[in-house]
Amino acid sequence: MSTTDNTESLVQLHNAGLREQGRWRVRGISLRVRAGEIVTLIGPNGSGKSTTAKLALGLLTPSEGRAERRPGLRVGYVPQALAIDAAMPMSVDRFMRLSNRLDENTLVEALESTGVANLRHEPVTALSGGQYQRVLIARAIAREPDLLVLDEPVQGVDLPGEAALYQLIADIRRERGCGVLMISHDLHVVMAATDQVVCLNGHVCCHGAPRAVAEDPAYQALYGKLSPALAVYTHHHDHEHLPDGSVRQIDNNASPGCGHDHG
Amino acid sequence: MDDFFVRALLAAGGIALVAAPLGCFIVWRRMAYFGDTLAHSSLLGVALSLAADVPLIPAVFTVSLAVALTLVVLQRREWVSTDALLGLLSHASLAIGLVVFALLERPSAYLAEMLLGDILTVSQRDIVLIFSVALAVAVVLLLAWRPLIAMTVNHDLAEAEGQNPVLAHVLLVVMMAAVIAVAIQIVGVLLITAMLIIPAVTARRFAARPETMVLFAVGFAVLATQVGLWGSLQWDTPSGPSIVVASLAVFLVSLAVSRGRHA
Known part of the structure; x- marks a missing residue:
């Protein structure tokens, strides 16, 4: 290391x-x-x-x-508590692009790496707690942060998801x-x-x-x-x-x- | 059609174009009471413009902005809740405005005009000013759109990811003060927040992304102002309440339409 x-x-x-x-x-x-x-x-x-x-x-x-x-x-950041108001229409796709432009491949790859590519067009407010965390991690990764x-x-x-996500974080560190x-x-x-x-x-x-x-x-x-x-x-x-x-x-x-x- | 009415339609339409996106931010960020505070403080601006014999719109803008920035500064101290601060500033500025009005001994009809809006008062110069403000607000919205949305979703996340949420917040507040200042003649102090909020609320059910919600809100707002002003002329009712009633009618129709679609 x-x-x-x-x-x-x-x-x-x-x-x-x-x-x-x-x-x-x-x-x-x-x-x-x-x-x-x-x-x-x-x-x-x-x-x-x-x-x-x-x-x-x-x-x-x-x-x-x-x-x-x-x-x-x-920086890619996953804050501890991030509630999105239901009055704000926000799909996972739009949420991924919140702070920066993203090309299609980066976006899909990031969502796939955390196992939530199928939720791309869902409203963020409809996600479960665990799904939402996965989206948050995917967002942070997609920014290709230092x-x-x-x-x-x-x-x-x-x-099982927990262990896989820690493994993912270790992999990203190694690859990037x-x-x-x-x-x-x-x-x-x-x-x-x-x-x-x-x-x-x-x-x-x-x-x-x-x-x-x-x-x-x-x-x-x-x-x-x-x-x-x-x-x-x-x-x-x-x-x-x-x-x-x-x-x-x-x-x-x-x-x-x-x-x-x-x- | 009479000239004054065409001017009123143009003015109200121009206001609706930029009031609607700002109304979306009010809904997303739960700033309705803040909008009321700006509106109430604008009455103080009206009173001061009469007392000091300065033009109405710049006076209203200056006072609203001063109140808004005072609030932004006080909020950062966190010694009392924002809600209580708003209550203090909102009603204090309204009270001072009414007292100054009384001291000026103007006919009470003038006060009613300012509270409820009057389509007879729009001059050609006002139209130019309204469209200049609308253009400026539209440009700022387009340029600062990403940080504005990012800040609305989460302040810390936006800041960590390289946006400037404090600047975005100040820009938002300045734009609101500007729009309220130019809208006050037509809509009046009492109902200006409703004119901002109702189209945004109406648009919520039609949108899956913040951008779509803004576009729908603009459409509903323009529709409501035109219908409202027409009603105001037809039945000789004050323009502010007429616009808000029309806005509410659009909301109720949209509710029925989307219910029908889902059924």
């Missing part, structure tokens, strides 16, 4: 914080997404995952610290070399397809390669403290899902680049 230090940095937060109504929503966030790299933000509800993604996207301006984006960066920002991209998608900043509330699901994990709880509680984070006492304390059941579930899967070889490989690749003191 191409996570060496000389790979181009797409977006970077330097000790960024956001203060709203006298309260720090997040503080001291540093992270970097490079081309060809998948960075996953995890953390419990209210831990500032979406806020961090919005800081990275420039939708929110940090109250302290800095956010840097490569000039001319082309950076994909996916906020809980598989919410409402059925389990784009960077991916992804939000998930659960580490074990995204573990296999991610290079860097940043665990948030208002601040960065730990980060590094997926296994390093999973074994970090701060991560275990956070998930253990918040939900013992989830912690057991997560850790159970950590060990099941990671054959030794692949774990070592991720670890070796990530540690020189990330330079933090895990594991």
Whole structure:
């Protein structure tokens, strides 16, 4: 994987914080997404995952610290909640072309890759939650972005579909070399397809390669403290899902680049 | 046909051409109360133009725009709900307008004209002004169409994907203030929002894309103004309410037609 230090940095937060109504929503966030790299933000509800993604996207301006984006960066974004008013007639086809022109092939390919090409002429408001997420992901991909920002991209998608979509995201990263900043509330699901994990709880509680984070006492304390059941579930899967070889490989690749003191 | 009536038909038709697309945005973005606020503040503009002896349309435009931009700024502070802010600005400007009117000691017929619209008041200069404004609004709509629609669907998504939703919003507000300023003589303060909204609502059932909805709305709006003005002349009724009644009639007929089609 191409996570060496000389790979181009797409977006970077330097000790960024956001203060709203006298309260720090997040503080001291540093992270970097490079081309060809998948960075996953995890953390419990209210831990500032979406806020961090919005800081990275420039939708929110940090109250302290800095956010840097490569000039001319082309972004594909799947926001967490995107309700379209029923008063607005909007077919899937028209929705795909919302922010840019699209040629026929790109449009169809993107919809096919997420398995919703048959819904092309349906009104967006008639889609189920899972179908809508697939359309949102297809939109983001069709823009041929340098950076994909996916906020809980598989919410409402059925389990087999979930795995297929994560595989798709990993494939797109490999084929196109784009960077991916992804939000998930659960580490074990995204573990296999991610290079860097940043665990948030208002601040960065730990980060590094997926296994390093999973074994970090701060991560275990956070998930253990918040939900013992989830912690057991997560850790159970950590060990099941990671054959030794692949774990070592991720670890070796990530540690020189990330330079933090895990594991 | 009398000259004044031809002028009124032309003026109302020109207004309908651009009022209808803006009405679609009001419906999509749930800005009906905002439209009312602009209309109410336009009465303040009328009163001030009389008091200061300046031309009516520029005065109304300036006051409506000032109120609209005040609202845009206050909204960003989020210390009180938009609904409450609108209530404050809408009724405060209406009240001040009425007080100034009373102080000027004009005949009450003039106030009624401003509230309900009057087709006798349209001059040749007004026609030129109306069509200039209509042309300018049409050009802005065409140039800014993609960001306007993208912003209407989702502010964050539009911004992340390289559009400028804040500029689009300001443009929308400026266009609304302009159209309300030129429409007030014919439609009147009370019912201007209805003239904007009803054709858009009528068009909703006929459209699968926002662009189609706008085209239908323009057609319905032009039809309603012509029929309404004809009724106004025929039965000597005020032009604003007559146009809105005609608009409602078009809506009811369209309802019956689309019911019939589905049955």
